[in-house]
Amino acid sequence: MQENEIIATGRRKTSIAVVKLVPGKGRVFVNGKTLDGYFGNLPILEMMIYRPLALTDNQEKYDVKVKVIGGGVSSQAGAIAHGISRALLKANEENKNLLRAEGLLTRDARVKERKKYGRKRARKRFQFSKR
Amino acid sequence: MNCPNCNSCMIMVEREDIELDWCPSCCGFWFSLIELKLFAKKFNIEKNVLGFLKSIDLKTKEKKRYCPKCLNSMYKVNVNGIILDKCVNNCGLWFDSYELSKFINSLSCEKLSDNRTINFLGEFFNVR
Numbered sequence: 001m002q003e004n005e006i007i008a009t010g011r012r013k014t015s016i017a018v019v020k021l022v023p024g025k026g027r028v029f030v031n032g033k034t035l036d037g038y039f040g041n042l043p044i045l046e047m048m049i050y051r052p053l054a055l056t057d058n059q060e061k062y063d064v065k066v067k068v069i070g071g072g073v074s075s076q077a078g079a080i081a082h083g084i085s086r087a088l089l090k091a092n093e094e095n096k097n098l099l100r101a102e103g104l105l106t107r108d109a110r111v112k113e114r115k116k117y118g119r120k121r122a123r124k125r126f127q128f129s130k131r
Numbered sequence: 132m133n134c135p136n137c138n139s140c141m142i143m144v145e146r147e148d149i150e151l152d153w154c155p156s157c158c159g160f161w162f163s164l165i166e167l168k169l170f171a172k173k174f175n176i177e178k179n180v181l182g183f184l185k186s187i188d189l190k191t192k193e194k195k196r197y198c199p200k201c202l203n204s205m206y207k208v209n210v211n212g213i214i215l216d217k218c219v220n221n222c223g224l225w226f227d228s229y230e231l232s233k234f235i236n237s238l239s240c241e242k243l244s245d246n247r248t249i250n251f252l253g254e255f256f257n258v259r
Binding site for chain 2: 008009011014016069070107109111114
């Protein structure tokens with residue numbers, strides 16, 4: 001581990017992101033790919049990832065290297081944002097109020113509810129037919 | 132997620148970047164496979180912990196339990212002399228409250244490079 005490296009873990013649904021912040025030019029690499037290469041044509045997910053960096057004015061101070069596993073693209077983006085927020089908090093305690101106010105430090109505990117037998121989905125019932 | 136032992140709702144707890152599901156009524160805890168791998172990697176105990184994932188089902192008198200994640204039945208596996216429940220699909224491991232203290236003792240008996248693992252588990256659940 002390098003001296004200036006900050007490591008934090010973020011989670012969302014079933015995704016886990018291990019985030020490394022190193023001083024740099026603001027580049028983001030996810031599993032060895034650039035953000036565009038990894039999330040493709042989904043700018044809203046990119047916005048989600050850049051939000052903690054933009055909020056704390058650190059967009060061009062750090063390079064972000066992420067290893068993310070599990071889940072789908074949306075939950076992976078959420079996990080990365082959560083991880084970056086935690087890493088920024090480790091880097092500077094003064095970021096806490098800003099990040100906390102936006103809810104970026106809170107672990108979202110909601111996960112997909114399982115399907116139940118006798119129902120169409122987790123809650124949805126089968127169509128009722130009188131005769 | 133519901134507890135495989137008493138079926139009450141489990142709570143997510145996190146410490147040192149490891150997240151576990153803990154049952155407040157029976158004090159057992161669920162270690163998902165991803166978290167187990169992170170845990171083993173963090174504390175350099177991959178050989179000690181991950182070896183038993185390939186182990187086979189033991190025949191014991193213990194009650195059969197069901198995985199809280201995929202709801203399939205769980206195998207009984209022997210880890211350092213302790214019988215734990217492991218999901219058939221390798222979703223994770225279930226530790227009963229009394230199994231945890233035994234597990235910590237078994238780890239402390241082995242020659243580990245440092246005591247961080249034992250301290251982590253002990254502090255997490257106030258078990259020594």
